Amino acid sequence: MEIEQIEILDFLKRHSPFQELPAEQIEQVAISIDVGYFKAGTHILSFNEPLDSLHLIRSGAVETFRRNGELYNRLSEGGIFGEQGLLRGGKVRFPATALEDTLIYFIPQTIFQQLFDDNDEFADYVEVGDSERRKSNKATQTSQVDLLGATVETLIQREPVCIGSEASSWQAAQLMTEQNVSSLLILHNSEHAESPRDEVLVGTLAGIVTDKDIRMRLVAENGSLETPVSDIMSTVPATIEHKQYIFEAMMLMLRHNLHHLPVVKKQRPIGVIAISDIIRFESQNSLFIVSQIFRQHTIAELQSLVPDVHACFVRMVNEDANSQMIGSAMAAIGRSFKQRLLELAEEQLGPPPVPYCFLALGSMARDEQLVFTDQDNALVLDNRFDPALHDEYFRQLAQFVSDGLAACGYTYCTGNIMATNAQWRQPLSVWQHYFRSWIEQPSPERLLQSSIFFDIDGVWGETHWAKQLRQLVSQLARQRPLFLASMTRNALTRTPPLGFFKDFVMEQDGKQNNRLGIKRRGTAPFVDLIRIHALSIGSTENSTFGRIQDLIAAGTLPKGRAEDLRDAFEVIVMTRIRHQANALRQGEAPDNNVLPEQLSDFERKHLKEAFQVLSNAQKFLKFHFKA
Amino acid sequence: MLYLGPDRSNNEQKPVVIKDWSAYYAQQAQRVSHSLLQQFYAQGMVAGDTPISDVPLMAMDFETTGLNPQTHGIVSIGLVPFTLQRIFCSRARQWLLKPRYQLTDDSITVHRITHSAVENAPDLADILPELLSLLAGHVVVVHYKHIERSFLDLGVKTRLGEGIQFPVIDTLMLEAKLHRQKPLSLWDRWRGKTPLSIRLHDSRQRYHLPPYRPHHAVTDAIASAELLQAQIAHRYHPQAPVSDFWC
Known part of the structure; x- marks a missing residue:
């Protein structure tokens, strides 16, 4: 039978979260609605009074308030209010007043509760404040992501090939040949367990050996075949948890220039992924762009990659990647542009007269870079730096990189926080002094420009200096209430x-x-x-x-x-x-x-x-x- | 329904002017002979000094084949119970009826109810028990009282042998009181002013009520109920006695 509340039904069909409901549910809502008129300026809901319905604005406008009288929200046609009160004890939490002459549709509490329980989209719409719901929403989003949302374990093709740390290099090479693998995991062995603490380590990863290690550390060194494999392995290798994203594995491998990455679950290795696994998986993507960046030889060539960078950004958004994936991919690309520009600068200017560290600041350092962004950078120089002798080199280096970045879409920093500015091209000791003075003699004015320096990352050269500076900040800052207050x-x-x-x-x-x-x-x-x-x-x-x-x-x-x-x-x-x-x-x-x-x-x-x-x-x- | 200007015809019989509806109901309950009407009046009516906010109201709208109850029939009835606080759309009722007189092409155009739709519809007699029991005890609210009042009176008289009288609040009349208390002055007319329209849609607009598609019985009933809430919110006090409104 056709329902009689046709105007109500039509209205519901035009507004979220009702229009998304199945037809029979919308009709059920439509026939359960009651209506009320409120003249502009009159109270609709008062704090803590019993609440029996969700309020939907049919026409007009409504303001809701906090208990202290602060404005909480202003809503117009199609807006809903009262949901918090209904979900938390059936009493009004945010009093409401008609801002204009307003017609309200009342949706009974029972119907509201039923929609909320049965329909996730409806629940998400009315209750985005609830973090549990938001999380479940995110989980469903992730499952739709084919490429970026996939976890590392999906790449594992076989059980890891492992050997105990007491084995000889010869046994290791034999096993690798037999199993046709180019890397071998070395496990802590029970025979070496001398204390209960070591006992815990049994079966966990001690190291990794690759074809290259056997060539370089054994054969080229003319070592004995009986050399314990633990002598030629790379110890404490980088690993990745099985539930981490493939994307994160990619970033880890890029950062540390790894070709093999053991995958662990509860500290036990369950497989190894090679860079080729990832490339096969992700053909045209940020990784590809990064590798392209390192193949270009001029700024013009680098510039030609910009459309690819944008395409990659859009693609990640289309694929529902989350902000961390996108931010760190764009930061990795930005970092690669810098690194390649520095390589090119060194080719052109010759090797640096003293060691240096090129810093990324702000969003790039935070791995939260987007496509439309300033270049914020700085140079930390060796303490032996002598301005008269060395500064011209670093000035030119900074200029080269800065111009190159600008050509590739990273606009010059309007605050002049760039290595081209002599103030931000200083030896480590001066940087340490900068940080001390910011932290120990703070004022809001002095810190206005410098908050960006508290997001720093070493991009090139002596990157451990960036770490040192970060540690300095970490030690100093927490004991300085005045600094934190500023x-x-x-x-x-x-x-x-x-x-x-x-x-x-x-x-x-x-x-x-x-x-x-x-x-x-x-x-x-x-x-x-x-x-x-x-x-x-x-x-x-x-x-x-x-x-x-x-x-x-x-x-x-x-x-x-x-x-x-x-x-x-x-x-x-x-x-x-x-x-x-x-x-x-x-x-x-x-x-x-x-x-x-x-x-x-x-x-x-x-x-x-x-x-x-x-x-x-x-x-x-x-x-x-x-x- | 259509509004054709203020009622100046003063047609066939002058209706009895009833002031004290409560007493009238009590008296009718004894006087009428049909049991349906006895039950209807026996439910009683609120006293005239009852505050309007305490009165159970019933918005009612008829779609008819024309304007003359003698020659035209009812094709649908919409009812919506309400109070000043809330309009109970969830309890709205609507009936399609087979009119005693032919649908006209004009009426079909107006309310979109066709011959085939009413072919198997019941006669007013079939729904009277339910309709009267819903109306009992409520003050009826309409926009332009002459249609509903006269069509129902005659319809009941034809079927039960006796007519029916009940108090009505007419939102059109309230609007006319507010906007047409005196005719436009010569000066205003000379300046080209025209009287404000008090048709349902135009009246609603003045209170910022949304436009609805007209000539659907339940929708029009809801529209009148909303209009009365708005009129009282803007122009009256909710404690005003119901006798200020009904007639």
């Missing part, structure tokens, strides 16, 4: 908006704007916030996600808060990434200005929740570091 004051100058209303961005004070600076209002304050927490616990992690992981381990934040931060950060970064990918798809230059009308209802709701998490975290930060 950093906090700077971090709080940029705040997120409250949410969206119609096609506007709505500010905390109710003002409305046409567009959202997603970096300035979202990712940047978020990164700042996490960095300060990380500094306060002495974390040496560079990436925001890595830092959040450290925060969880350190337990400095209230329970569950760090996980919420992680999910919220992902939402904001992915919005920025999708926005830039859209621009690239349409042949436009990507930027950071998101127009609300380009966002789906679903994205808006997620973003609003994420902004809320950020805003609360900023309040906590302010309180915590007494800024």
Whole structure:
């Protein structure tokens, strides 16, 4: 039978999360709805009164408030409210007032609960604040990813070929030939167990031997065939957990220039993957671009790869890669451009007069780079550096790299934080002094420009100096409340908006704007916030996600808060990434200005929740570091 | 339904003007002979001084084949119970009826109910027990009272031998009171002003109520219920006595 509430049904069919429901469920909702009219300015819901229905705005506009009277949200036609109250005890949590003359559709609690329980998409829509739900949502997304979401274990083709550490090199070579493998895993042996502690090690990985080791460390050295295999193996090799992404294996192998990577599960090796396995798996991708970068010989040739970089970025977005995958792939590509440019510079200028380390700063150092980004870099020089003798070389080197990067789409840093600036081209001792003075004599003004130096990564040369500087920061910063307070004051100058209303961005004070600076209002304050927490616990992690992981381990934040931060950060970064990918798809230059009308209802709701998490975290930060 | 301007015809018989509906119901319950009507009146009616916010209301809309109850019939009835706080769309009812008089091409165009749709529909007599039991105890709300009141009165009289009278709140009349208290002055007319439209759709717009497709009985009933809520929210006090509204 045709239902009589046809206007209600038609309305539901035009609005999320109802339009996505199966036909009979929408009809069920339509026939259960009651209606009420509220004149502009009248109360719709008061705090803590019993709540029996989800409120859907049929026409008009509504504002909801926190208990302290702060504006919580502004909603228009199709907006829903009251869901938090229904899910948490059936009492009103956010009082609501009609901003305009408003017609409300009341959806009974029983129907709401039924939809919420039966329908994951509906539940996600109304309850994005719940981190459990967000996680399950992410899990389903990952399963759709064929290439990037696959874990390392899917690449394993056979059981690992292993031998005990007491075996001879000859036995090892025999086994490798027999099994037709180019690498062999060496395991700790029970016979060597002398203490209960060693007992634990039995069967775990001691090292790896490859064809190349046998050639270089045994045959070329004219060693005896009886040489214990443990003498020619590479000890404590890099390994990867079986559940890690193939993508992460790729990054690890690239970083350490490995051709074989043992895969472990509960510390026991379960296989080995070779770089060829990955290449077979991922043909046209970031790895391919990285290898291409190292094959180019001029800046013009490097420049010709830029469209591939953009295509790779868009492809990863299309394949639903998460922000970590995309950010670290783009950072790896950026790092490779730098490394290749430095190789070319050294070819042109000759070997460096003293050792140096080329630093990446900011998003590249954090492995959170996107396609539209500044070059932020610096040079750390050996302490023997003599400006009169050596600086001309490094000035030219820096200029070469900086110009090359600009040609490849990494625009010059407007704040002049580049190695071409003599201030940021200094010996290690001067850098150490910089950091000490920032941390020990802090002021918000002095730190305004320098927060970027707290995300540093060595890209080329003496990269351990970058690590040393990071460790210095980690030791100094956590004991300096004044420094943390100054950093906090700077971090709080940029705040997120409250949410969206119609096609506007709505500010905390109710003002409305046409567009959202997603970096300035979202990712940047978020990164700042996490960095300060990380500094306060002495974390040496560079990436925001890595830092959040450290925060969880350190337990400095209230329970569950760090996980919420992680999910919220992902939402904001992915919005920025999708926005830039859209621009690239349409042949436009990507930027950071998101127009609300380009966002789906679903994205808006997620973003609003994420902004809320950020805003609360900023309040906590302010309180915590007494800024 | 259609609105054809203020009612100046004062047609066939002048309806009895009833002030005290509560007493009228009590009296009718004794007086009428058909059991359906006895039951209807026996449910009683709220006293005139009851605050409007406490009154059980029933929005009602008829789709008819024309405007004259003598020569036209009812093709559908929509009912929606409500109060000033909430409109119970979930309890809305609608009936298609087989009119005693032929559908006209005009009426088909208006409410999109065709010959085949009403071919197997019941007669008003078949649904009267249910309709009257739903209406009992409620104050009926319509937009332009002459249609529903006169069609139901005559329809009941034809089938049960006695007519029916009940209090009605007419949202059109309320709107006319608010906007047409005095005719436009010469000056206004000379300036080209026209009187405000008080048709359902235009009235609703003044209160920022959304447009609905007209001439569907339940939708029109809901539309009138929303309009009354809006009118009272903007122009009256919820404690105002129901006697200020009904007639």
